[in-house]
Amino acid sequence: DVKVTQSSRYLVKRTGEKVFLECVQDMDHENMFWYRQDPGLGLRLIYFSYDVKMKEKGDIPEGYSVSREKKERFSLILESASTNQTSMYLCASISVDQPQHFGDGTRLSIL
Amino acid sequence: GENVEQHPSTLSVQEGDSAVIKCTYSDSASNYFPWYKQELGKGPQLIIDIRSNVGEKKDQRIAVTLNKTAKHFSLHITETQPEDSAVYFCAASRVGQGAQKLVFGQGTRLTINP
Numbered sequence: 001d002v003k004v005t006q007s008s009r010y011l012v013k014r015t016g017e018k019v020f021l022e023c024v025q026d027m028d029h030e031n032m033f034w035y036r037q038d039p040g041l042g043l044r045l046i047y048f049s050y051d052v053k054m055k056e057k058g059d060i061p062e063g064y065s066v067s068r069e070k071k072e073r074f075s076l077i078l079e080s081a082s083t084n085q086t087s088m089y090l091c092a093s094i095s096v097d098q099p100q101h102f103g104d105g106t107r108l109s110i111l
Numbered sequence: 112g113e114n115v116e117q118h119p120s121t122l123s124v125q126e127g128d129s130a131v132i133k134c135t136y137s138d139s140a141s142n143y144f145p146w147y148k149q150e151l152g153k154g155p156q157l158i159i160d161i162r163s164n165v166g167e168k169k170d171q172r173i174a175v176t177l178n179k180t181a182k183h184f185s186l187h188i189t190e191t192q193p194e195d196s197a198v199y200f201c202a203a204s205r206v207g208q209g210a211q212k213l214v215f216g217q218g219t220r221l222t223i224n225p
């Protein structure tokens with residue numbers, strides 16, 4: 001069974017801090033995704049990666065960057081956290097012709 | 112780009128009754144339509160999906176219908192049970208053209224009343 005693991009379930013950070021959210025998948029999937037989930041807005045794609053060291057912007061990339069140095073790990077970076085980045089962050093991975101598998105999310109609060 | 116609209120945003124039904132959630136999409140090239148269920152404290156889990164070459168798919172109490180002409184698809188849950196209470200998301204994407212990017216609807220909070 002596919003497992004997508006997000007390193008933290010809850011995280012509290014301060015405005016201006018650099019924040020790292022980590023995601024690891026154990027099924028050798030090529031594609032990995034970062035979404036943020038906000039009430040009434042559904043899931044919105046921040047960034048995705050289709051291979052090691054490859055990345056593409058999603059619909060709301062501003063204020064974020066990503067890193068994929070190894071196939072199993074995809075990191076989301078908030079360069080300088082702001083209060084409007086308080087949200088639930090979801091990581092997902094997928095292989096060709098397979099459904100997306102999600103982690104359980106990281107609830108991030110920026111104070 | 113693709114845009115997915117989902118209705119209603121909240122739905123409350125009596126246990127044993129049926130629930131229907133509807134989504135419309137804008138990109139006629141979209142060909143894959145999954146439905147996800149998200150329980151409290153968990154990530155979304157795929158419950159059923161449909162591709163554009165079929166009009167209906169059923170899995171026990173859950174069914175999905177697709178109308179390509181009208182660009183809408185629906186989730187039907189029959190004989191609802193308390194464990195069906197959750198947030199449901201529809202999504203649309205083009206499979207077979209690079210990384211599969213899903214565009215999600217806004218979500219429907221379904222409550223099953225005992």
